[in-house]
Amino acid sequence: MKKYSAFSLFKHGLNHHQDWQRVWRNPTPKKHYDIIIVGGGGHGLATAYYLAKEFGITNVAVIEKGYLGGGNTARNTTIVRSNYLWDESSHLYEHSLKLWESLSQELNYNVMFSQRGVLNLGHTLQDMRDIQRRVNANRLNGIDGEILDPQQIKEIVPYMDCSANRRYPVLGASWQPRGGVARHDAVAWGFARGASELGVDLIQQCQVTGFEIKNGMVTGVKTDSYGLISAAKVGCVVAGNSGVVASMAGLRLPIESHPLQAFVSEPIKPILDTVVMSNHVHGYISQSDKGDLVIGSGIDHYNGYGQRGSYPIIEHAVAAILELFPNFSRVRMNRQWGGIVDTCPDACPIISKTPIKNLYFNCGWGTGGFKATPGSGHVFAASLAKDEMHELAKPFSLDRFYHGSLIDEHGAAGVAH
Amino acid sequence: MKQINRVRQNRSSKDFACSRIDFSQPIHFSFNGKEYTGVLGDTIASALLANGIDVVGRSFKYGRPRGIVTAGSDEPNAILQLGNCEATQVPNVRATQQLIFEGLECHSTSGWPSTRFHLMGIFGALFARFLPPGFYYKTFMAPAKWWKYYEKWIRKGAGLGRSPNRADEDIYEVINQHADVLIVGAGAAGLSAALGASRMGARVILADEQNEFGGSLLSSNIKINDRCTRDWIDAVVAELINYESQGQLLLLKHATVNGYHDHNFLTIHERCTDHLKDKAAQNEVRQRYHRVRAKQVILATGALERPLVFANNDLPGCMLASAISTYINRYQVIPGNTLVVMTANDSGYIAAIDWHNAGRRVAAVVDTRKSHASELSKQVKALGITIIYQSAVIEARRKRLNSRVCSAVIMSMDSTGDAVKGVKKLFCVTL
């Protein structure tokens, strides 16, 4: 792989950028793979990358029905943090956050991971009690976290209205300085480039339409463009389509698919240097490096595969942001879009074997899986490679819904991001 | 400063029969701290062009000088910061959409130390080749902990206008509406549809983002039933107003339909006072949001002209042909002295005719097609304008780093439209 650097930019600049190496190969699929990953989003690509890089399994294909990273990876609001409440989830997200911290160097691709800190605001006494509990839990798990009072918040976000006479006054916040945002597309492209270089075949414009299952064991996938492709193991990482893909194998999942939308304003000069989230007024906001205010709020309350959001959410999101930042009233919205998020009853993902042998699912990340991209890929790759679920993945098995060992993260997952 | 590009003829002259400005009402405004005068009916763009301003902004990354390209909401360059005080700052207003009012203050959103003399422009001109699209993915990775500082620098360069840092003091309003027919766009098609539906007794909403009804007719010199477009528009609008007074019709100007949601639910953003003043009066609504449930929706939004591709087509002075006609016919502004038109269809000829009739020189019309004898091309020839067939502008040239177009480089094409041969240079200031 030709290394990227300021020097390589300079060198290629001299001959008008005519001979850059393609970022990834565009191969026709082989007849058989050791492992097929269904879904070429960030999680699928990261899985393939770590399979090749850490476990030496390179006879791997990623099969994507559209283009790489065009699903939720392309549509999310890129908040990265690890301050979840329960041990199981905070360990998983912290594992991911650690990988984020050196990801640009690992991939030799600048994913623009910006540790500008994340504020979760509290507006009621109960909010503050929840925040205290969560920050304490985080600290016990070695995760950075502080509780800030309105004055300290004001220093970080000078233009937020923290006055006491608001309808929802800001009483305090949890603050995770190591949290932040990243450039979502670059994450997918960086993993894709790395995986392709290590020998993984990235197959785009190819939809998986079914599975070949013999004696309760998966032996391959059926596709629309290349027919049957056989595989010893199959891992499905299809975000908003998990239910649909699972039903191709005759399975049901404890998942419901909802539209989730996001918004960006027109680009403006830097005014917000951190990520602000509020479960209570139910909205969150950050500013991209390009200058857009990036805004999100809740999911549609009904199921939908429309990849667009419902109108009431738009009004709600704008109202929530203006409650916090009345000065943004004259900034105009530029675009609005939707993704499909697969939500689990306990707001935690499923990383699991299934009743069908050699068929694995990694799904249910709901509104908050972008932050988990490297971690999820890493533990899923380990599980696929060793046929044994990674320690961090074990609590997230499918059968927790029969044992009752749910991991309720509704509080920390909070406003849908 | 003088309005050097304004043609001072009144409406009775036949060439400006459809002009929409009112000379009797001069309006003073400021751009980048300097005072200018326009007239009632002007947008910021038409007033700046009238005053001979060509550089209104800078490109985001390379700092290239940018001028006004269009005459409508599709304007990519003339993006300004508006507002007389902190609480009324509005970022990223298109100069082509904002009417001027007495005392309006606006600024370019890019350019340091100034829009005319721009340091990034020099930097961009020297280093652009080393900063291809997406260069930032390939660098700024070492040492890892420096990304914070790189990012700070990147953020500084990005963004256009700025948000106010004080709370908005104006009042806004939301209204639920129900309609049998919602018509989006009040050009010839939209107006006719509104008339037809109203005459049948339907409850109609007609919304248009411009400050007047008429759409493309507002900038056209054509005749409808032997009358100028202005007469036709006025007659139709008069009849519509009659329906409105009976409560059967709602006419919305300055109103952008900005969302089309499930089950025929649409939202309209109406700007009630933006074109009149910096801040609405007490108890006056500045903007209104209409949530409309419509039984039928008619999209009559017309078409946007797309720019042609050639080297340096972003230089100030390169404009859309339709925008040129708009500035001439609607605002009596001729943005330059000598014009070269490049076109791939007959509509480019209209701009040449309008320019010529306004009294300035057309150097040539460059047509990518083979020679032909359409009605419009005959008219152009009759005016003594040269048409160069089967050719294309391949490059726009400038004299200095920050100046506008000074010439167009033209080459002829073979029948496939691929290969080009022969070079010719035409001098012009508008393309």
Place this chain on the structure above:
Amino acid sequence: MFLIHCPICNEPRSEDEFHCAGEGHIQRPLDPMATSDKEWGDYLFFRSNPRGTYRELWQHTIGCRKYFYIKRNTETYQIYKTYKLDDKSERVALDKEHSNKNKFGDLL
């Protein structure tokens, strides 16, 4: 913004007057104590979640406050019909659909 015909009010109203209460026609196991963990888990958490025709329970929260069913398409967002709780016709249609698919359904 959906336009939903409330079968009780017998009027079309906007989406923001309603609340969706999830998949419809789910039968609670009649004797919870005699129900296996698997059956109970299925009942509580596992949903059909189809891309296509779906029958849901909705409530007219800011209207008559009554529950009713919507049969709609989750991909096109077309609403095929709304019907009252005692309308059994869709229940019958649903049972027929079920017996046609989910061959592996009881693997879980």
